[in-house]
Structures are given as C-alpha cells and as structure tokens.
Amino acid sequence: MAVAADGNGLNQCRDNLPELIERINEVRTSGxxxxxxxxxxxxxxxxxxxxxxxxWEHASNMANYNFLSHTGLDGSDVGRRVTALGYxxxxxxxxxxxxQPNVDTAVKExxxxxxxxxxxxxxxxxxxxxxxxxNPDSEYxxxxxxxxxxxxx
Numbered sequence: 748m749a750v751a752a753d754g755n756g757l758n759q760c761r762d763n764l765p766e767l768i769e770r771i772n773e774v775r776t777s778g779x780x781x782x783x784x785x786x787x788x789x790x791x792x793x794x795x796x797x798x799x800x801x802x803w804e805h806a807s808n809m810a811n812y813n814f815l816s817h818t819g820l821d822g823s824d825v826g827r828r829v830t831a832l833g834y835x836x837x838x839x840x841x842x843x844x845x846x847q848p849n850v851d852t853a854v855k856e857x858x859x860x861x862x863x864x865x866x867x868x869x870x871x872x873x874x875x876x877x878x879x880x881x882n883p884d885s886e887y888x889x890x891x892x893x894x895x896x897x898x899x900x
Contacts, residue, residue: 760849760879760889767850767877768794771867771893774858779868782861786868797834798876798894804828805843806892810882815845815890825894838871840895845887853879853891866895873897 772791779786805828808820819828825841842863847853857863866872872895879891 760847760853760881760891763850764877764879767853767879767893768792768875770850770854771875771877774854774867779858779864781858781864781868784861784865786865789868789870790873792872792875792895795834795874795876795896797832798829798874798896799878800876801825801829801832801834802841802876802878802892802894803880805841805894806878806880806890809843809845809890809892810880810885813882813885815843815887817841817843829894829896834896835899836896837899838869838895838897840866840869840872842866842891842893842895844891846889847891848889857893866893869895871897 775789775791778788805819809815812820818824826839829836829839842857844853844856847856857867874896876894879889881889
C-alpha cells in the first residue's frame, strides 16, 4: 500500500504536485532543447481533474505493484485509461518516472530523455494531470506520472 507520509519524508512528492505543474510550465514557456531539437516556447498547461485522476491511478498502481511501465496492470495504455474516466481526447500522452524524491529531479529526468522532453514541449497538449505516489516497500520508492491531453471542444 502506498504511504501518505512517514518519518522519511516519503510524502514529499505528493505534497509538491502544484510545484510540478508550475515547473513544467516554466519549461514550456521558455523553450527547450530535446535530444538536439530546439522546441520553441509553448502555452502553459492547465490542470484537469480527470487527467489528475488518471495520473494518480497509474502512479499508485506502479508504486503498489512495484513496476515501471506505460502499460497498466490491465494492459491499458494512457489513452484507454483516460477514456475510461470519461475524458474525450484528440491527443494524449504520458510521462512516467521512478526513484526521484522531488519535483526538480523528476523534471530533470524528463528533460534529459528526448521522448519525455518532447511530450513536455508539445504544442498539441493543453491540459495535464500529475501524480507522485511513494511506497518505501517498492523498488524505486517514488513513482511519477504526468498525463497530457487536449480534449474535443
């Protein structure tokens, strides 16, 4: 079972989720070099409750069942998970990470990965949900998920 808090600060990642969105939007609005490709500044992402729920469920499953994958326990991908929660999307994507104890290290890892960085900088995405779940009994301790999407208007 994922922990909400303990004496080692394992709840820190969950407590700082607003900071995560703020940090990602700083990156988006300043432009970024992703795997040798320069991405111009793009609009900030807006938090969305359904995407937040999708991110939390996936991070929670990874923490509680000790795995790291874009594929869910039931074989689902991010599109299927978001659709199952009632979000009708045009574009959807996901970043995951594990082991990073705080926002700065999670964002640094995503920026160092060309694919994750491209998701962060995609102008197609308008909304996001983020989650971090900690479980000291798991291999990595911290599991991060960010879901990106743009819905039908």
